[in-house]
Amino acid sequence: EVLLVQSGAEVKKPGESLRISCKGSGYIFSSYVISWVRQMPGKGLEWMGRIDPSDSYTNYSPSFQGHVSMSADKSIVTASLQWSSLRASDTAIYYCAREDGWNAFDIWGQGTVVTVSS
Amino acid sequence: QTVVTQEPSFSVSPGETVTLTCALSSGSVSTAYFPSWYQQSPGQAPRTLIYNTNSRSSGVPDRFSGSILGSQAALTITGAQADDDSVYYCVLYMGRSWVFGGGTKLTVL
Numbered sequence: 001e002v003l004l005v006q007s008g009a010e011v012k013k014p015g016e017s018l019r020i021s022c023k024g025s026g027y028i029f030s031s032y033v034i035s036w037v038r039q040m041p042g043k044g045l046e047w048m049g050r051i052d053p054s055d056s057y058t059n060y061s062p063s064f065q066g067h068v069s070m071s072a073d074k075s076i077v078t079a080s081l082q083w084s085s086l087r088a089s090d091t092a093i094y095y096c097a098r099e100d101g102w103n104a105f106d107i108w109g110q111g112t113v114v115t116v117s118s
Numbered sequence: 119q120t121v122v123t124q125e126p127s128f129s130v131s132p133g134e135t136v137t138l139t140c141a142l143s144s145g146s147v148s149t150a151y152f153p154s155w156y157q158q159s160p161g162q163a164p165r166t167l168i169y170n171t172n173s174r175s176s177g178v179p180d181r182f183s184g185s186i187l188g189s190q191a192a193l194t195i196t197g198a199q200a201d202d203d204s205v206y207y208c209v210l211y212m213g214r215s216w217v218f219g220g221g222t223k224l225t226v227l
Contacts, residue, residue: 035216037164044221045156045164045207059214062119095163103169104154104209104216111163 002026004034004096004109011115012086019082020112022096029077030054033099036070036081039111040092050099051079086116120144122210124219130198130226138222139190140208146189151210153191155184158221159204167206168193198226 007021022034036048049060053072060068072079079096094112097105121143130136140153147153155168166175168184171191181196191210195202203226208219 037218044205045158045218047209047216047218061215100169102152102211103173104152104166104211105156105164106166106169106175108163108166
């Protein structure tokens with residue numbers, strides 16, 4: 001079975017750093033791009049950007065460029081999303097999703113809840 | 119910045135057919151945008167329904183279908199069921215990036 005399993009919920013203070021993860025299983029991890037999607041409380045889905053685990057090439061939505069960074073480690077079949085300085089407005093659920101080329105997102109992680117509050 | 123627009127809400131009775139649409143703020147949606155559709159129930163991760171305009175994801179009932187209608191992408195639910203009461207999102211490919219629509223809250227009652 002193809003799965004993306006994300007790390008658990010996080011509670012952080014503004015200004016703190018954070019890394020959340022997304023571990024793939026049941027497929028060749030480096031063969032599929034991973035996208036990250038944000039869902040703020042009570043709001044819709046927003047595409048944040050993607051990373052190609054085969055070469056760690058990234059491209060970010062302009063809305064998120066410079067505030068988050070994406071990485072991937074093929075050896076542990078894990079993609080990560082990282083913040084160096086969190087804001088309260090980063091409070092959201094973050095999903096990773098596998099991209100199947102033009103077929104968009106075929107597999108989704110279960111989501112990681114991030115709460116940023118002083 | 120390109121905006122992808124969906125109906126904010128829709129209401130349908132069980133057994134009825136409903137078509138949800140996905141439009142661009144400027145221009146027409148075509149197959150070149152590789153439209154896809156996702157269903158999200160409360161507290162759940164999104165579920166893939168339709169990809170590449172009209173291909174149904176594995177395990178998705180055939181009452182869900184995708185198409186291009188005029189200048190918009192469309193998701194049609196033929197014979198809506200109570201289980202279909204969810205939020206539906208479309209996604210379009212914009213060349214190196216994806217853009218989600220705002221979602222349509224479908225109420226089945």
